[in-house]
Amino acid sequence: MKKKVSFVTVGHSPREDIMDELQSHLSEEIEVRQLGALDSLSIREVKDHLTPVPKEAVMTSRLSNGEMMDFSKEKVMPLLLQAIRREEEAGVAMIVILCTNVSDRLHSRVPIIVPFDLLHKMTAAVRSDCRVGALFPFRQFAEQMKENWIRDGVDVTYECMAPKELDRGRYLDFFKKQRADMLVLDCISYTYECRDYFVRNLGIPVIHPRTVIVSTIHDMLGIG
Template sequence: MGKLGTLTIGQAPRGDITPTLDAVLDPALPRLHAGVLDGLSQDQITNDFAPEPGGALLITKLLDGTSVVIDRARTELAAQAKLAMLEDAGCTTILMLCTGHFASLATKHARLIEPDRILPPTVAALVQNAQLGIIVPLAEQIASEAGKWAPLARSPLYAAASPYGSDGPSITEAAEALAEGGAQILLMDCMGFVERHREEAAAAGLPVVLSNALIAKIVSEVV
C-alpha cells in the first residue's frame, strides 16, 4: 500500500473535503494533507498571493473558515514546492484539491492527479450531447477556466456562486438560472463544493455532478 498526499491551494487539513475522500478510501491508507498557504498569516497571504491585474484567480478556504482570492500563477509556483515536500515525505500518489488549471506542476516519482486533467474528458463522456451548466465560485473564472472545457460536444453555460459564502447569488439561484437557460446537467466546478451544495443545486431539478465526489471515486481506484 502506498501513501496518499493531498495538496489544497488553501490551508490543510480541509475538513470540508476530506470526508468525501474518507468515504471511499481504504481506512488503512496512510495520508498526508498539505496546503499552499499553510502557516501564513492574512498579511503574508495578501503580500505573496495577491491577484495580479487581469490575472487568473482562484478562491480557497483558510483554517479559520474564511475564504481568500489568490493569484493562480503565484499559487502554481508555490504549489510546486509543496509537491516536492509531499514526495520527500513518502507520498506515492498526490491529489490536487483544486479543479483550477495548472500548466506546469510535476512530480519526480509520485503519481500526480490533477482534477483539471480528469474532469473535462470524463464529464464530456458522461453528458455526451446534453447541455452542461457549470457553477464556478467566481465570475472571473468563467473566462479564465473556459479553455479546459474544449472536450465538451456543446459549449457549456456558466453561473457563479461561491461555496464559501458571499454577497452574490446563492447556489440554488445559480442552478435555477442555468436550468432556465437550457442546462440539462449541472457540474459544480470547485473542490470546495460539497454534498450540501449538491443538494442546494439539485433544487433546480437537474442531475448534479459534484467534482470532489467524482474525483474521490476515481482516485480510490488507483491508490
C-alpha cells in the same frame, strides 16, 4: 499496510471544510496526509507578498483563519510545486490537488490527481450532444472558467453559486430553462449534499468533484 495519499491545497492546510467530508467517503485503508502550498508563510506574509497586481493571473484558496483570498498565480505555482516535491519525498502513493481550477501541467514522480483534468476529460468523454450546465463558485473568474471549458471542447451554460449558499431554487429554474441534460459542479467545495440536491431536483446526471476524486483514488489503488 495503509496507502498514503496526500491532499495538497493551494492555500493553507488543513482544509477541514473539504477533508472532513471527503475523508468520510475514503476507505480506512488510506492514510490521509494534508499539506498547503502556503503553510510556511503566515497570513501577514501571504498578504504582503502574494497579493496579485492588476492584470496578473489569480488563484483563490483559503487561509488558516478561514478567509478566502486571491493570490498571484505566478508566485504561488512554484510553492505548489515545492509542496508536491515534499510529498513525493515522504513516500506517498498518490497526490491529490484540492482545487478544480489548477489547469497547469503538474509534474510528479507519483500519480497526481488534478481535478481540473478529471472534470474536463470526463465531461468531454460522456457529453455526446448533451446540453451541459455548470456551476462556478466565483463570479470574477466565471468567464475564464467558461473559456477553459470551450478550449476543451465543451460549451457550458453556467451560473455562479457560492458553495455555502442554501437558497438554490433560482439555479434549478435557470438550468431547467436552459434544458440542461447534465450538470458539472465546478468547485471542490461543493458538498455531497449539494450534489444530491441537484440530482434529486433536476433529475439529470451530475458530475461532482469529490465523488470523482474518491472513486478515482479507490480504483487506482485497488480498494473496495
